Amino acid sequence: MIDKVYSRPIIPLLISMICGIFFGDAVPGCMVWAYLLVSTAGGLIFCSIIFKPFLKKDFLFPIILFFALGYLLIQPWTSPHFPSNHIIHFTDSNKLKIVGTIDQSVEKNKHRQKFILCVETLEKNNKKFCATGKIRVTVTGDEPVLSFGDRISFTAKIKSIRNFKNPGGFDYKRFMAFKSVFGSSYAHEEKVTVISKSQDRVMRRTISNVRCRVSTFIQKKGGGNHQGVLKALIVGQRQQIPQALRDAFNRSGVGHLLAISGLHIGIIASVAFMIFSWILSHFKLFLFNAWVKKGAVILSFVPVLAYGLLSGMAPSTQRAVIMVGVFLMAFLFEKEHDLMNTLALAAMLILIVHPPSVFSISFQLSFAAVLSIIYGLTKVYKRQAFFSDGLKKSLFTGIISKTFSFFLVSFFAIIGTLPLVMLYFNQVSLIGIFANFLIVPIIGFIVVPTGLFSVFLYPVWGEAASWFLYISGVALSKAVGLVNLLSDLPFAAVKTVTPSYFEICCYYIMMWALLNLKRRMPEISETEKSNFTRKAARVLAVVVVLAFVGDICYWLNVRFRAYLHCSAL
Structure with missing residues (x-):
């Protein structure tokens, strides 16, 4: 042993x-x-x-x-080491002439352009010197038209990144530090000069230009009254989504659909795999060599990667592409793989590339949801396998089984992320399972695939692309209508208290214990390991219940006292 x-x-x-x-x-x-x-x-x-x-x-x-x-x-x-010419040593001082290169795609919204600038030189009192570091720049006005890779110059102050000093508020300074950004500047469009357009980084610049063209195509041809949502789903641009609509999505429990993540990438991978499997199954060469599924796996990663690049490869999208890529590779090598191990490998690769990702809300929510789905479904289907043995599956039984599986996926995703949603957003949707059951199929299997297909057709067949984009817009309008209808329900969502880390740990321990308490079937002999797990689950369940009782007493005596606490800033 x-x-x-x-x-x-x-x-x-x-x-x-x-x-x-x-x-x-x-x-x-x-x-x-x-x-x-x-x-x-x-x-x-x-x-x-x-x-x-x-x-x-x-x-x-x-x-x-x-x-x-x-x-x-x-x-x-x-614990970063800053050289003497780092921009952090020149913050909160006089105006400087700043020269640098735009290091990311430019966000354009309400006559403002925001981007990260990699500083090259600074000039003070007619003395120019080399500098290093990144700053967040906001340019007021629509001119000049800036894009990734442009080398620009302007005169402005470099301000240090500060928090808003609200107790328990968002730590903006640490958030920007994890992006290696330690200063910010503001400039009017008249003071910005484009020294040169990017000639290197051809790939990233090409992708940026393609995203701009697709965004313009959506603006002109599709989306109806919800072009902002369609842009968010296709090219990852969420700036044009009205705040009221964002709130409606959050109250309905489907706010995660507005950010391209594992759900979107996973659906694209699944649809692509089914299409390529069907196509390759008509070729004898692939059938005789048992390469239908392997070939479909390889080809499926192409639209996955294309979708990730088109959406801007935001951190949540990067994690989703890596996660789906790891799953596809495990399937490709035909090894008997464990989904939990595969998920852990994807998380480890992401953290090796960018360790601060572990502090990201999207990282925590994504992996908590996937982990909960995998573990929960494993436990449910192990028990269900006993009843399905020897039963013939009819068409109706298959439909019921797929519907039940979809319901379980939404259920485990919601309960797996519940304490984190309470921690970061202080709001829980009571209709999330029902709303996901209605909205996810429309957006995931109609809006996004037809929208992407129209993008791929646009360069070669504009009329067909417009037609598919119209279908995507009509389906999106129906989905948004349902979201607004559901969010208007008085019981759609409730405000919650902020749970402590102790309470979050107790919650997840209790969930694990509940999933392992019940014996699979009396007729099935238990191994020593499963028997020990069930006994441990019982003990932990009792301990957590006692901990919750003590926590409730703490709430009643400390949190809910009739005292007013004031914080003077």
């Missing part, structure tokens, strides 16, 4: 890395100790591999190694 290989080795390593990232954020600057842990743990792992007869394999060493690696990965953001 000791030497038995752990069935899901990536999960404890991922948890250890995440703990190291959180510890590195809370206690930064101890890099010497972290490097010592890495070298020690790495050396012990190497010895255990070389001297197998003498040293037993111990999983503690990899846990320590990944904890230290997580700590080191986050240090460039939590």
